[in-house]
Amino acid sequence: MDIILKIRRFNPETDTESRYQDFRIEAEPDERILDVLMRIKRFQDGTLGFRKSCAHGVCGSDAMRINGKDRLACKTLVRDVAQHGEESVLIEPLRHLPVERDLIVDQTAFFERFRSVKPFLINKEPPPERERLQSPKERMAFDDATNCILCSACFSACPILEENQSFLGPAAVVQAFRFLADSRDKGFEERLPVLNASDGVWPCQNHFECTRACPRAIKITKRINETKRMIEAYQKSQSENK
Amino acid sequence: MKHTFDAIIVGSGGSGLYAALEVSAKAKTAVLSKVYPVRSHTGAAQGGISAALGNVEADDPRWHAFDTVKGGDYLVDQQAAMLMAEEAVQAVYDLENRGLPFNRTPDGRIDQRRFGGHTRNFGEAPVRRACYAADRTGHMILQTLYQQCIKNGVHFYDEYQVLDLALKDNQCAGVVALQLSTGEIHVFEAKTVLFATGGFGRMFKITSNAYANTGDGPAICARRGIPLQDMEFFQFHPTGIKGLGILISEAVRGEGGILRNNRNERFMARFAPTLLDLAPRDMVSRAIMTEIRSGNGIRGDRKIDDYVHLDATHLGKETLQSKLPDITDFCKTYLGIDPAENPIPVLPTAHYGMGGIPTDTHGRVVIDNKGTLIHGLYAVGECACVSVHGANRLGTNSLLDLVVFGRRAGRHMADYVNHGDPAGIATDATDFSREWITRLTAKKKGPHGGRIFDKMQRTMMEKVGIYRTETHMARAVGEIQTLRERYMMVRAEDRRNAFNTDLLELIELGNLLDLSLITAVSALNRRESRGAHSREDYPDRDDPQWLKHTLARLEKDDVGLTYKDVDVSLWKPKPRTY
Ligand SMILES: Cc1cc2nc3c(=O)[nH]c(=O)nc-3n(C[C@H](O)[C@H](O)[C@H](O)COP(=O)(O)OP(=O)(O)OC[C@H]3O[C@@H](n4cnc5c(N)ncnc54)[C@H](O)[C@@H]3O)c2cc1C
Ligand code: SF4
Ligand code: FES
Secondary structure, three states, X not given: OEEEEEEEEOOOOOOOOOEEEEEEEXXXXXXXXXXXXXXXXXXXXXXXXXXXXXXXXXXXXXXXXXXXXXXXXXXXEHHHHOOOOOOEEEEEOOOOOOEEEOOEEOOHHHHHHHHHOOOOOOOOOOOOOOOOOOOHHHHHOOOHHHXXXXXXXXXXXXXXXXXOOOOOOHHHHHHHHHHHOOOOOOOHHHHHHHHHOOOOOOOOOOOOHHHHHOOOOOOHHHHHHHHHHHHHHHHHHHHHHO | OEEEEXXXXXXXXXXXXXXXXXXXXXXXXXXXXXXXXXXXXXXXXXXXXXXXXXXXXXXOHHHHHHHHHXXXXXXXXXXXXXXXXXXHHHHHHHHHHOOOOOOEOOOXXXXXXXXXXXXXXXXXXXXXXXXXXXXXXXXXXXXXXXXXXXXXXXXXXXXXXXXXXXXXXXXXXXXXXXXXXXXXXXXXXXXXXXXXXXXXXXHOOOEOOOOOOOOHHHHHHHHOOOOEEOOOOEEEEXXXXXXXXXXXXXXXXXXXXXXXXXXXXXXXXXXXXXXXXXXXXXXXXXXXXXXXXXXXXOOOOOOOOOOEEEXXXXXXXXXXXXXXXXXXXXXXXXXXXXXXXXXXXEEEEEEEEOOEEEEOOOOEEEOOOOOOEEEEEEEOHHHEEOOOOOOOOOOOHHHHHHHHHHHHHHHHHHHHOOOOOOOOOOOOOOHHHHHHHHHHHOOOXXXXXXXXXXXXXXXXXXXXXXXXXXXXXXXXXXXXXXXXXXXXXXXXXXXXXXXXXXXXXXXXXXXXXXXXXXXHHHHHHOOOOEOOEEEOOOOOOXXXXXXXXXXEEEEOOEEXXXXXXXXXXOOOOOOOOO
């Protein structure tokens, strides 16, 4: 069947504003949107810009807005967005990040926030000769948070970021939680200033848009709330100790 | 723009990042990567990393080394394999200590599971040697190493595509790279350079490999006169999702999954009575193709796109959810089936290049049988050939290769920068790259590369695939040569500088064409069957003639071949049965 991809385009060297361009193309229901984009690029218009790599939803390169939803092009099948042919599918770059070209956005701000939460194991005690022990239950406590592929879909989906561009954002909190909930990590206090700042975890108002968008099925909103509870528990214990 | 460093790492997959952690602690280092580090294909690795920890049953590094040698059909350099198996144990503990969230045993240790070709006591029965984090082991390795790089302030140049290597006599001088966001050419002068650019599965039509896996490092080296080793050995993984090539990890069979034909028969019992579905990959892939050719595929029409079933229905929802969650998700997303209820339709998929840039066990590039070095030049990971994988790699041994040899190369580089003078980069270092780009962008007319890409992938898949013959391969060589000629006429449609992905893809196509030619010629010349190189006209392994590594040199439009000894100092080659 034929479908029409309506793609938002922008080339900083020639355009002052973005514009939409239609591509009519034959597509099979079981194909990925990424396959269709690749065919456009290889056989219709080589100038179309987008990122891609793994093509099966594990590298985080090709998050974009498809019919207004933040998704990975390689994890969205044609049949998810078009059943009968002749449908028009809207393809746009992610929000809240500057567009560099067509569907390519500058993720610097996203990665800066990721780095700001110290996303690495903090434990100053020398490790034992073998592995640090951890029970299966302790390991599962942060399991879904380890799945993040830093695709920025949640960052684009977040309604808070629309109003408050300095909000830490969902993924950075997930990454912090991944360590806060790891029985081997001792970095809570080091991460606290960033998380507890006014633009840290607190602006989140439980819209759940990030959770709906996440291609790795991370319970983002839940993890943000758990992080808030950890901070509150810590503050309570601090004031009791005084 | 010109930059000066002590050490340059090209590539930020598992191998590049591990080396970067080591060398950056002691020398001024930069990591260049054409994709964001966390997008590297190491993140796609699923099943596990092997080490004889013995956490769930008795194990021994010597058994691991032996399995590696036998799995590689005796083309493995045996001391290198032994070293890898011995250092594996500490390497896995290091990863855990740095935060890697492995699955755990009830007593809190790193859990281990079975994988193809890994056995107890020199082949008795499968052993649990693969350490794993669900079916996301590579993702966790990549994340953990990147986290450590952030912690240690490693300097990254993200989205820089390296185009060329600068050599001065037998010494490395630096690299030339294109900055994707601006189209600007940069020169990185350095005393030492490490290539860690990963695999090149994109030369085949159906592959488990990422779009970025285009073999840039080996192709760059080949054009600079460095031979590539054992390129005829390319592994087809038995279980890719039919049609798409997306990998279904061997861990599915490690956990008990079974391959079945259209009579619901467990056909591996006929091909490998002891290890059954956990025989090495080359054997399982051939078994599947043999079944399909004899009309035992699910459709039974003997066509090469017929398929078989991977049955995991008896593993139960819980095991699938806790140990193979991503596989379950892939099946649901791409096939619309739940592996707990339906068998998975699978077919072999081009997966892993055993060959690559020849190195010693410090990652130093060695260009001949006499041990001649290119001073300051290193390679590790899938783009390199140590050789620990020989003619067929065992599952979980690649991730291990990355960390063991990534670490060794990084340490050696840190030491190397303290000795001798830099070669100094020549003023004309960028000429080759500039000419290449001009050729691709300045023309008024010319075909686009899309069709050449397609044709190359089909040629390699059909004629230099799982089963090979003289006639087919000779034809493939001719076809690739023609495509290389047509490539000279190709023109990029995109003329802009910022994120000209059209240009980048054409550059990658050029790299793949060079590697395809080298692969096809190396394969055509090896008149025996060994590991993944399986010839219908020479079905047996021929040790007297062919127990040797191929060294293939790109000489303009031809390939010159020489050979190199294999280290068989530990175990005498024996027939390979399982
Ligand atoms: C689906 C899948 C599953 C796998 N599962 C397993 C498993 O369970 N166990 C196992 O042991 N092995 C597994 N493997 C194999 C293993 O994952 C790979 O061989 C390994 O990760 C390769 O790592 P690397 O560091 O060599 O390269 P990669 O991780 O591929 O990284 C290559 C890097 O080089 C960079 N690069 C490439 N070209 C250039 C250039 N021109 N300029 C700048 N940078 C460049 C890229 O940006 C990237 O950062 C699997 C492979 C696949 C495809
Ligand atoms: S939390 Fe989910 S949506 Fe957000 S960056 Fe990570 S994987 Fe993407
Ligand atoms: S291309 Fe890797 S997530 Fe889509």
